Amino acid sequence: AQTVTQSQPEMSVQEAETVTLSCTYDTSESNYYLFWYKQPPSRQMILVIRQEAYKQQNATENRFSVNFQKAAKSFSLKISDSQLGDTAMYFCAFITYNNNDMRFGAGTRLTVKP
Amino acid sequence: NAGVTQTPKFQVLKTGQSMTLQCAQDMNHEYMSWYRQDPGMGLRLIHYSVGAGITDQGEVPNGYNVSRSTTEDFPLRLLSAAPSQTSVYFCASSYWGGRGPNTEAFFGQGTRLTVV
DSSP, X not given: OOEEXXXXXXXXXXXXXXXXXXXXXXXXXXXXXXXXXXXXXXXXXXXXXXXXXXXXXXXXXXXXXXXXXXXXTEEEEEEOSOOGGGOEEEEEEEEETTOOOXXXXXXXXXXXXX | OOXXXXXXXXXXXXXXXXXXXXXXXXXXXXEEEEEEEETTTEEEEEEEEEETTEEEEOSOOTTEEEOOSSSSBOOEEESSOOGGGOEEEEEEEEOOOSSSOOSOOEEOOOEEEEEO
């Protein structure tokens, strides 16, 4: 079975601080993509960052970066210099080359406090 | 650019009624999918399509039908609405490279459906 686990239902961080959201996944496939999506109160799903499993280098997008540990099947998201606009639900997801079923975690609700 | 357009944004149905959620994309994406989002469960795949005329079931297909007559449109039909189908529904599309999706999924704005 292919599963995604986000063990932190809720987190909070002070503005300008750094926070790390955890994600682990389970698959027997070796070729896959990993994603972090942000869902603000508007409900829109917004891609934050993506990682291709064959790339060893961790992806970065401005203040967002990942720590991808393929052997451990771990894909955590680090948000640096947190901003009030980062307040949202964050979903970890992955999809394999051989399976059309994108799997999502249950989400982590992040609140950035002023 | 419209991206993925999903209608309606809100809908209330009575148990047993049927309805169709519309989804259209203008990015010429082969891959389209429908998800439902329930509290504490993330998004779960209902049905997906890798091209016109090709559809398949996802994780939670029961009670839903889809068809894909054109590349642009991928409607989701609720055959006989039940309270268990109260949820937020998302349509998404992405490029299908033949060896797995190699770009992000673009999502519609979602439909909040309540079945009473």
